[in-house]
Amino acid sequence: MLLRMSNLFLRTLREDPADAEVPSHKLLVRGGFVRRTAPGVYTWLPLGKIVLENVAAVVREEMNRIGAQEVLLPALLPREYYEATGRWTEYGDTLFRLKDRRGADYLLGPTHEELFTLLVKGEYSSYKDFPVILYQIQEKFRDEARPRAGILRGREFHMKDSYSFDLDDEGLRRSYEAHREAYIRIFDRLGLEYVIVKATSGAMGGSASEEFLAIAPSGEDTFVRSTGSDYAANVEAVVTPAPPARPIEGLPEARVHHTPGTPTIESLVDFLNGAGLGRTFTAADTLKNVMVKTRAPGEKDWEIVGIGVPGDREVDMKRLEASLAPAEVALLEEEDFAAHPFLVKGYIGPGALQANKIRYLVDPRVVEGTAWVTGADQADHHVVDLVCGRDFTPDGTIEAAEVRDGDPAPDGSGTLYTARGIEIGHVFQLGRKYTDAFSLDALGPDGKPRRITMGSYGIGVSRVVAAVVEQSHDERGIIWPRQIAPADVHVVGTGKGEQIEVALRIGRELEERGVRVLVDDRKGVSPGVKFTDAELLGIPTGVIVGRGLADGVVELRDRATGERSEVSLDSVVDTVVAIVNG
């Protein structure tokens, strides 16, 4: 069916919406692809709906290719299923909850592990049935504390979620790998620039997990890349290369100095450099000891732990938490210090920690033979030349220090720099958390039940639409990759003669040849308006039927490159078909 601008349900806006900040939000609204309905909730208008379906179609094809089967579960779910896994409470305020007329609790599905597990349990019970991969493309609901950036982070969004069910770990690994490769094909086909980073599994209790991040400054996830390779990782996953150990012999003795009024690293460095010690100190020569407490899951008591990092770096709480997961972490409070008088705030050193059996974990840069300025465990005193391996022995290393631009890459390829990404896909070896909760077993050939192991895999379909726009636009508008563009060709008729009729005829002929067409057949609209709209809408190929028609030529335009050329009216259909077929 030929899309015609004269009756298309579309209104483009000349100005950016006041509430939009990021390019995808501005352009998708201005181009009439979406309209905001409620905070974080968007209506998809005809052109947007086409794009959304095009993305879904690519996802669907690649999922089917790995043997996944599509189903559709309800979004409206009774509380009981999520009660069984504890997520009714664990999900907290992010869960959309509602009650039916009888007062029974329901929720709008944020993700469907429970339902898929039960679905499989209800149908399958033999080892011969497995493995199986099921998926759906559906609206998900999450009552985000702060929806933002248009459809990049909404409260209702389209997501492809799939779930693999395998008899053993090796099967899970294969299902995971199949998804990973399918995702690579999907995002490649969509023309996205992305990285795959190792994700920290967090509280979900899984093992292997990777995120696909579309690179964009507007992304919410920070990750690091190397200048010398395609290394990419979450900040939490960055491993600090340890320098080689150094010989201890010949290093100066550790000496305690009176350092009045130096509770901060900065004041300490200033003091030392003014103390006439015959050398210059920097913050990196100091060892900062940050006290935290951790509590393992299910435990009641907190354990105090000392974290030693070079004084020029802050402790990155997210990295620290990831390193200690699944234990909880908190900074020490005043009463904790009060309860442990050997902890002298501002002057804590390894000595007191080890003397009092406090676990002491240090940054990987603190290796044997390195000498440090650190606290001497009494007010206004620091010790200089405290040598690791001689004067103190840490209980281990920990990734807790912040990662900075210019740090060496873990793979030795160059230096790290930070970038931002939009999480568009997530693959996750869940394991047996949900199959345990619902006792999903398959009867093995030996007649004994085997607990099924599971993976879950998501793609934010609506978010992908926004991510594509984030990566593919210019100051004039969107530049859709052909695979998901609302049409292949935008035929614009401009002029007061027969141009519009000719444009429609070209459009119909192209459509008969299998090309997806949008025709601007609006009458009384000036050429400038039509060109501007065409650039905003971002359809890859343009055909302008205008003033050249008198000479039997029309103009071809490439939205991405801006290239223009003239082609005879007789050959335009063949030419465009050739362009579209690549």
Add this chain to the structure above:
RNA sequence: CGGGGAGUGGCGCAGCUUGGUUAGCGCGCAUGCUUUGGGAGCAUGAGGCCGCGGGUUCGAAUCCCGCCUCCCCGACCA
């Protein structure tokens, strides 16, 4: 939850400090004429409980009190 900003036709905004008569501008929309290769011109017109509630006042978009909502940053969340 903390900080900042904002609610005025479909969209973007001004007016509010220093209350005053028909609430204004641009875009869009409707009708007519002109115009037609880069967001056209002229003319005429439709469209607004000025977020909600209360108060002050002869009179409130404007001042006061309370509430609600939205946006941005952070916290939180995958």
